[in-house]
Amino acid sequence: MSSFTPVVLRHIARATHASRLGAAALLGAALAQPAAAQETPTAADANCRSQVSRFEQAIAFVRDAQGVEAAGRLKEQLLPAKLESELLMAGGYCQLARHLRDKRLL
Structure with a gap:
């Protein structure tokens, strides 16, 4: 057992x-x-998470270079928090990664 x-x-x-x-x-x-x-993570899930992580790293770079407010404004313009939440709830990290690729943010 x-x-x-x-x-x-x-x-x-x-x-x-x-x-x-x-x-x-x-x-x-x-x-x-x-x-x-x-819910064991698959290779596809890991790949999707790494793609989303690259986007978050880019935002972190902006945060370090320009400050918290500028990074927040940029992220909200590129990926509104409501949309990010909806994509994560609907299809997880792979859905979010697909959206980021479609918008050429990756």
Whole structure:
């Protein structure tokens, strides 16, 4: 049972106060969960994160050279915070990296 994630183990521990049937159903659901559902980072995710990191490094360079206000204004012009949040929520770092490439910011 060491292949369970800590989150699954916590849910199983909480289920001890529930009925045996409820605990069995929870355990069955945990066993039926595929290994990919545990959100292990893939090579594509790592590549997307590194691309987004390059954009953030460029903003950090501007911050060091021109100051916090100038970097904030530039980032807001290039990638508004609301849009960045929406892209991350909708498709993660790969969606954000795709947007940055489409806008030729990478």
